[in-house]
Amino acid sequence: MKALSxxxxxxxxxxxxSKEALYIPxxxxxxxxxxxxxxxxxxxxxKLNTVRSAKDFFFPQTENLVDFKLKGKEIEISDPxxxxxxxxxxxxxxxxxxxxxxxxxxFLVDPVDTYYQSRREHGTVxxxxxxxxEETCFCSVFGIDAAAPExxxxxxxxxxxxxxxxxxxxxxxxxxxxxxLLTDSDDSAVKAQQEKTREILQKLPLKxxxxxxxxxxxxxxxxxxxxxxxxxxxxxxxxxxxxxxPTCQCYDIRDFDTGNGVKRFRCWDSCMYSDFTKMAHGNPxxxxxxxxxxxxxxxxxxxxxxxxxxxxxVGCGRCLAKCPISMNIVKVAKALExxxx
Amino acid sequence: xxxxxIAKAKELLGNSTVNRVLGWETGEFVYDITPAVFESAEELxxxxxxxxxxGNNLSKYLIKESRKEGKxxxxxxxxxxxxxxxxxxxxxxxxxxxxxxxxxxxxKTDGEAxxxxxxxxxxxxxxxxxxxxIETLYGEERLARADALLERCTNCKSKKHVVYDELIGExxxxxxxxxxxxVEKLExxxxxxxxxxxxxxxxxxxxxxxCRNVCPACSCEKxxxxxxxxxIAQKAAADSFEENMFHxxxxxHVAGRCTDCGECSRVCPQNIPLHLLNRKFIKDIDSFxxxxxxxxxxxxxxxxxxxxxGDVEPSVVYERGNN
Numbered sequence: 001m002k003a004l005s006x007x008x009x010x011x012x013x014x015x016x017x018s019k020e021a022l023y024i025p026x027x028x029x030x031x032x033x034x035x036x037x038x039x040x041x042x043x044x045x046x047k048l049n050t051v052r053s054a055k056d057f058f059f060p061q062t063e064n065l066v067d068f069k070l071k072g073k074e075i076e077i078s079d080p081x082x083x084x085x086x087x088x089x090x091x092x093x094x095x096x097x098x099x100x101x102x103x104x105x106x107f108l109v110d111p112v113d114t115y116y117q118s119r120r121e122h123g124t125v126x127x128x129x130x131x132x133x134e135e136t137c138f139c140s141v142f143g144i145d146a147a148a149p150e151x152x153x154x155x156x157x158x159x160x161x162x163x164x165x166x167x168x169x170x171x172x173x174x175x176x177x178x179x180x181l182l183t184d185s186d187d188s189a190v191k192a193q194q195e196k197t198r199e200i201l202q203k204l205p206l207k208x209x210x211x212x213x214x215x216x217x218x219x220x221x222x223x224x225x226x227x228x229x230x231x232x233x234x235x236x237x238x239x240x241x242x243x244x245x246p247t248c249q250c251y252d253i254r255d256f257d258t259g260n261g262v263k264r265f266r267c268w269d270s271c272m273y274s275d276f277t278k279m280a281h282g283n284p285x286x287x288x289x290x291x292x293x294x295x296x297x298x299x300x301x302x303x304x305x306x307x308x309x310x311x312x313x314v315g316c317g318r319c320l321a322k323c324p325i326s327m328n329i330v331k332v333a334k335a336l337e338x339x340x341x
Numbered sequence: 342x343x344x345x346x347i348a349k350a351k352e353l354l355g356n357s358t359v360n361r362v363l364g365w366e367t368g369e370f371v372y373d374i375t376p377a378v379f380e381s382a383e384e385l386x387x388x389x390x391x392x393x394x395x396g397n398n399l400s401k402y403l404i405k406e407s408r409k410e411g412k413x414x415x416x417x418x419x420x421x422x423x424x425x426x427x428x429x430x431x432x433x434x435x436x437x438x439x440x441x442x443x444x445x446x447x448x449k450t451d452g453e454a455x456x457x458x459x460x461x462x463x464x465x466x467x468x469x470x471x472x473x474x475i476e477t478l479y480g481e482e483r484l485a486r487a488d489a490l491l492e493r494c495t496n497c498k499s500k501k502h503v504v505y506d507e508l509i510g511e512x513x514x515x516x517x518x519x520x521x522x523x524v525e526k527l528e529x530x531x532x533x534x535x536x537x538x539x540x541x542x543x544x545x546x547x548x549x550x551x552c553r554n555v556c557p558a559c560s561c562e563k564x565x566x567x568x569x570x571x572x573i574a575q576k577a578a579a580d581s582f583e584e585n586m587f588h589x590x591x592x593x594h595v596a597g598r599c600t601d602c603g604e605c606s607r608v609c610p611q612n613i614p615l616h617l618l619n620r621k622f623i624k625d626i627d628s629f630x631x632x633x634x635x636x637x638x639x640x641x642x643x644x645x646x647x648x649x650x651g652d653v654e655p656s657v658v659y660e661r662g663n664n
Binding site: 028030031051204206207236237240243265266278321324327330331 | 368370375378402439452453457461478479542545546548551554567569576577581604607608610611612
């Protein structure tokens with residue numbers, strides 16, 4: 001394990017930023033935090049997490065896929081991609097770190113999404129262990145240990161010291177970059193911090209949420225549940241939950257008319273929207289009940305059924321905090337318990 | 342109050358005045374309350390709640406609910422009654438299918454507002470005198486109620502119910518609020534400063550449409566921005582100004598109809614002070630056409646859909662735009 005004085009963290013940031021792009025969670029001036037490109041003087045937030053998840057860096061809200069240009073009677077087709085720059089995403093929490101693995105299962109299976117893949121290859125994820133989880137946190141339900149986050153490298157801020165540990169080759173390369181600033185250290189302070197954090201994690205009100213029975217075996221029972229009507233009754237049909245979610249990965253592909261050509265882009269989509277998966281005959285999910293059901297069936301049933309039991313949720317709690325009507329995956333899972341147990 | 346409301350709801354369900362009750366339902370924590378329809382005394386006893394976290398304006402749900410079979414009881418806070426009235430005026434709610442019970446409100450807050458004050462890990466909240474006493478995973482915290490309210494409640498415009506069939510408690514008065522103070526500050530800025538202010542605020546928009554979908558004035562059957570055939574439906578911004586335009590267009594569309602209920606700013610996940618756009622319109626309408634509060638009544642002609650000889654001339658734009 002390596003150590004750095006907390007006071008020297010800005011020096012570390014400067015050093016990293018001098019070699020590649022660095023993003024850290026910083027206050028946005030409006031009471032929340034967001035991942036912001038590091039420039040001299042930018043400070044890391046003391047907020048637990050950002051409103052927008054870290055998925056933005058691998059799966060941005062919009063991106064151009066291909067350009068078509070009319071030249072006389074010819075159509076020129078070009079790939080608008082430029083080589084991505086290497087970047088470090090610093091201060092990612094354990095929940096978001098796990099979300100990358102879930103997104104990998106969507107974008108890195110055959111056929112590989114090369115746009116996503118390129119960003120993943122260029123990015124180094126340095127996670128930060130949680131010490132003060134919120135009541136809305138329930139990552140432990142998904143086997144995530146907030147006290148020992150995954151990632152390429154992880155760090156722990158304890159007292160006046162930051163401890164670092166590499167977990168992958170990329171993580172080792174990151175520590176090598178900043179090695180002039182680091183000293184060797186034992187891990188006793190980190191172990192003590194983890195013990196303390198895990199005690200708090202044990203006290204979290206949602207830690208006992210059980211997803212037993214949510215899977216392919218109960219698909220139809222869950223799909224046909226009468227509870228959906230009640231649960232979706234006051235849903236506004238906005239996209240807040242889907243856009244702040246680190247694992248929501250649905251997108252739309254559309255053409256933008258530039259006047260003498262077309263830019264084909266993709267953008268985040270939301271199953272809550274009326275034109276989601278709209279086809280020639282319309283939206284197959286005609287009411288909000290069906291759209292609402294889709295979101296939770298996807299996360300709790302379809303995704304695990306297709307991905308060895310892995311749920312499409314990491315328990316980050318963003319939807320709990322941000323839904324305008326406070327309806328969320330925890331309430332849904334609890335309401336549907338009776339159908340599967 | 343909660344007990345009185347439950348008793349009233351049971352009474353009106355019991356004597357068949359109504360067949361459903363629109364109110365608020367408890368959640369996992371104290372603050373995560375969801376609007377809900379109750380159909381029986383058992384449901385009311387089990388889940389009905391009314392406390393400082395019942396901020397949701399229930400009026401808009403009545404567009405749909407008042408078209409269902411039977412009559413529905415709705416509990417409306419003073420500011421919600423303005424939205425209700427405005428929707429009546431726009432013929433969006435079937436009045437005869439709604440039984441309105443006015444309830445008092447002494448200001449609302451939400452989990453986000455408490456967290457903005459630095460409170461972490463909320464496990465319980467109770468009110469003691471003028472304070473919220475908050476139990477957290479990290480110890481007990483005390484916040485003065487007045488410091489933890491939603492912005493709209495710190496600038497409450499009225500404690501008066503402008504419409505009701507029945508009232509629980511005493512009715513209040515229209516208040517002299519300071520709600521235009523921030524608008525005045527924006528007006529005092531140079532155009533460049535003001536432009537920078539809004540560019541910064543609106544740059545955080547993620548286009549989740551929560552502001553639009555919660556807004557009682559945004560009651561179009563199909564929003565032009567959701568309509569593929571409109572030619573302007575875009576899920577992605579073509580440039581960095583498109584999201585800005587969305588909010589500006591929306592503000593224009595609700596101008597003269599927005600009651601300043603503040604739901605847009607309450608629900609914005611990015612804390613964009615959207616209410617300021619609407620308040621600017623309200624303030625201008627007040628000064629151009631005389632004091633007007635949308636939703637105050639259901640009969641009068643609204644200033645922007647009326648003509649009088651005293652109406653301001655278009656040239657006022659040039660006179661005012663010269664700062």
